[in-house]
Amino acid sequence: MTRFGRLFLGLLILVVIAFASMLRWQQAEEAPAPASAPPPPAPMASAGPLTVPVAGVQPEQLADTFRDPRTGHVHGAIDIMAPRGTPVVAAMPGTVEKLFESAEGGTTAYLRSPDGRWVAYYAHLDGYAPGLREGLYVQKGAPVGQVGFTGNASAEGPHLHFALKRMEPGEAWHEGRAVNPYPLLRGVR
Template identity: 35%
Template sequence: MIRCLHRNSPRLISRILGAFLLVTFFTMIHSDHVFAQTARPIISLMIDGKGVISDVQPLYQNGRILVPIRVLAERSGAAVAYEADTRRVTLRDGAHQVAVFPDSRIGYVNGSRKTLDAAPVVIKKRTLVPIRFISESLGYNVIWDQRGKVAKIWTKPAVEKDREPLERGNPYIVQAGDTMEAIAKRHATSISAIQRNNVARANFLQAGQLLFLPEDARKAVNPLASVVDNPVLLAERYVFPFDSRSEYEEFGDSFGFGREWTETNSGMVRSHEGIDIMAPQGTPVYSVGDGVINRIGWNTYGGWRVNITDENGTYRMYYAHLEAYPPALQVGSTVRTGQLIGFVGTTGYGPPGTKGMFPPHLHFGLYRTAGGGAINPYYYLQYWESNKAD
């Protein structure tokens, strides 16, 4: 008996080890899957251009969007009240008042009886209401982002932003000591013509700034081509990572600057491999181009981040310090130019969940796939800024 066991023990150990490794493998897969599905913060609702984290996600069923009424009220400034006896939920915004009842398609708008397109439901003690009915009753506008699986609600009229340049074909890099008068004279055009073509850029000049010269001006003496070596990234198919309604601060060239925080707290200074764009918490972030997600999740330095390889496999775009993601993103998913991929946050510089170590901003990095070398995206971002996501 002992001899038999001894003789077959290598085979037995091999089988046990194989079974152990198989179980471990499936456990790891399951753990990764659970992390991808549940651990990452998800936002399915935007109100007035900002992502909103809710303990209960909006529902999209039978062509109808249902959102938590209290979250909507808190962000819009509307007053919400609940009567326990009748289960009546009332939302009041200015002169408008809407009353609904869970599990009933009967509601009231300013006292008039109405039929809802879907009955409100209660999930985890939160009442979700059909947002189309609420928006029509209160004057809100609602859009369903099919690709991102996010409901976008506007409770106020959109603020008109400065228009984009009329012509982008002759970009000029501002040099130290430049004045608008000198630039206009050097390129045989007028100050007013440059200003008309650069409404949001021509009031204050600084070295490294990108100006778009008007169509009738001479060819730029300091062209954009002199500081970038990847002209394919200047194609019309690339857009800025914020949309035309987003609020954000003017950004500078911080590529290569020193960063003192390190995972080991060794005191070493590392190089900043990207550009930071300061923006309010929850500002939506969009893909600058077509591509495939190759990484998503937590990074010690970048917090919640997304890595996207461009459609040609030549470049990788890195979006970091996100607050949350839209629901549909997964490794291997194809994304399109202007697709919602996340929301500005303050995450990073620590273990999963660390936030608040710095003001909210988007860190955007650009890398070559071959060799992984970092590219300064500053001038590309300036160029894309004139072609924002819708």
Template identity: 35%
Template sequence: MIVKKLGGFLCIGLFISWVSACTGVGPSTSLFRSTSPHDQYGQSLKEARLDRTALGTDWLEAGNRALRDSLKISVPYRESGYFSANKTFAVGYRLDAQRGDRFLVRVETQGQKTAQVFIDVFSLDDRNRTSLIAASKADTNVLAWEPRKTQTYLIRIQPELLRSGSYTITVTREPALAFPVQGRDSRQISSYFGASRDGGRRRHEGVDIFAPKGTPALASVDGIITGVGSNSLGGNVAFLSDNDRNIRLYYAHLDRWNVSNGQRVSVGDTVGFVGNTGNARTTGPHLHFGIYGFTDGATDPLPFIRLGRGPARQPLLAESRLGDSVRVSASKSPVRLAPTADAPVLQELPKSSALTIIGGTEAMASCRNAGWANGLRR
């Protein structure tokens, strides 16, 4: 078998390694905080002295290299692949995320026995230092997480030892908050954060969502109502405190309220009704929706409530191709390989180099250098 455009494939490194870089978990933090399932599993290998075996050492080293040799992706994203019981496996993915995003990472496995897969999310600073911010629960191959600041993040996927099977990883994005106007979505936003107001003397500190007068304005989170009252700009207003995210949601220009100070509400409860009170008397009815941090000023609400991008649609590799051995057909094809200690991940391979496909999508195959293997298909 010959891969006609292998030069266009991006081959993901899989001999990747583990590091204990954590915030809020691990032995260096509070004794009242538990370590992540990945860390607990690594510690169990050490306690059983399996870290002194070749396979145990490879597993512990695999996670660390995944943090360095990660693939940059755009969400939504998915790919399929295969991991073997006699080889360690880990893979990393980098993505840019905004405060207000909510990501769902799911790993589906198929094999003789369903493998536990550890999913960890790290923040990545401008010096490429990692800090663990979220981890999947034990025996759960799914993780939902929200970035607390706009920056680059890294997702690491690693199954337990001595398991074989095929897998599909999917990463999707959705808004962190429910939309605050009944029957509307982010397509009905007509004025955005930062727009000029009063001849440039101030900036718009929210988004405007237009809807007929009397349309219910809904609680976007579970929280407590504070600050029900009136002011000259916002007219009838209410604040909804979200203690989990340390933010307050601001509802303005309400025709009337449906809540009182100190009231606890749940997502979807009616806070008030859309109107045009305050300085919106000359405009059509709309909800001014803002977000303020407990310790800082206004932040752009759009990432918190905008529509997600839907499911991942990358065509997956046929399962029959996983583990397939191929040759590079183009001259000097740049590929991404499973890394070794003495070779870079990104390499430019000459024509006829032998590779084994271990995962990816139809557009990007993940490959391991196969050497000149017997039975190589042409």
């Protein structure tokens, strides 16, 4: 074999090896996660334990209303009873993603965790904390608003409707999968 032939053969072998190594790398990267892969961490993994989002309410005072029936659906949240005007605070740090008025929830706020995997939903607020605005980053315990009975809540039972949603990448503030916040607020894993 000529010198040129050996050089060409060597280059060809290097190209084949490089191509084969790229194929193996892509296959490994695209392989599905094993069925026993752990679920994404709970909000407390990145933000510390959740804070009860109504000032003065202790974890042992909470009631688990997550699976309670509502007209046409399951509640999917917990109601934290408190007098109208009681401060509502951020249960975890996050960015105010949406401030919204709706017939059901009344005056509402949606806060997304720093890692984007969680949205906390605060509904039936009497009003927002001064300076609260979309895009604002708040620390855990920062004021969000006040307990009220806006939307479809009864004036006889002012409360905070508090929901927590696990988010997939790219999901909007109103999407996600409801996760029961009760055990997380009670510190039970």
